[in-house]
Amino acid sequence: MRWIWIDKFTEFHSGQSAVAVKNVTLAEEHLHDHFPGFPVMPECLMIEAMAQTAGILVGEAKKFQEKVILAKIKKCVFFDYVKPGDTLKIEAKIESIAPEAAGTTGKITRQDKLIAEIDLMFSHIDKNLGGKKFPEENFVFTDTFKSLMQGIAD
């Protein structure tokens, strides 16, 4: 299982908003545990899809110089469940951004149906978490994530 919960960006407006897409497929092993007999995408992984979309948006706004991590799920609400064969559209917007943190809002839709609304807060860990040790290099934004951005950023 790879920890990548979006498949590609379809829109990217630096410092403002982005749209990504996630396909849900029976080829994903975790679906067979959630639940055995009726696979649905776990809500926590939809939150992660939003965290990755919004996190890359925030990271790119700082030219990937900061290690941006999820610090708080402010609020999330789910309106329907998602099945294999569904394609999700994940839209994220930066609401606030400061040297130490950023706040985002967003929604997930399947065609025209609203699936979820998710508001998140990210922390830039070099500027917070004083005393905790972690490596110097930016381990958050690996090449895998940066490759999602190829050809799309405006």
Next chain:
Amino acid sequence: MVMTRDEIFEKVQTVLVDALGVDEEEITPKSTLMADLGAESIDFLDIVFRLEKAFGIKIPREELFPAESLMNNPDLISNGKLTAAGLAELRTRMPHTDITEFQKDPSINKLGSLFTVNAIVNYIETKLK
């Protein structure tokens, strides 16, 4: 924007309910953000963002919650307490807060007790003038 103190308090109350997940009743003017309402460092940032949005103003975080720059300066802290210079700096940074009680035992561990709902309301009142 002309708002009464009560109107400001109500809006601050809503912000804190949303940011901290506490009930409205728990938020009184004297409530301290950390000890009474359970706020932590990430919450302080969330609160600043929400206040900016609610009141349409810009709030540099160090203006509202000037803890970090005080704590990292050796001239202002000695043996875990603020020095006279530290107290003077605190008064300049937080004119919206009454530090008389804090002065009696200016331990940095107690700095959090200054961050009350009243302090936020005072700060917003000044910013909106």
Next chain:
Amino acid sequence: MRFILIDKIVLLEAGKRIKAVKCVSLAEEYLADHFPVFPVLPGVLLLQGLIESASWLVRETENFAHSMILLEEARNIKYKSFLAPGSQIEYTVDAKTIEENISSFTGIGISEGQEIVQGSFGLRHFNLADENPAMAAVDDRVIENMKKRWQLLRQ
């Protein structure tokens, strides 16, 4: 790789509270991506640990009446520290309400005395047959499978 984010139930008070533990191991594949050189359990999987704990409390309390138990909303889920391989986390979930089709909880995850995750959330529980009676057999199959998993967790 299996999608089960708790390993063992250590306490259960029907209708009220559940405690569960999870061991974190480098054997968990997603750690290779999260993050390379700094593996830590992803925040959403810490939330999933809370969700699974609460779901089992609901299943046991309502005697496995529903097949589907899903997250409906979460608020102020705060991440306070990192959880690394070799560590163990204990989740404590307290029920605020458990009704027929919805429930609400507060939860916390602690490892070696350190708070890792904390927040409030609500679940919804239903059977597929509620919307489509033809799905009753699917509900039964899911419930049977979840009962088997419950046996594993309670050993």
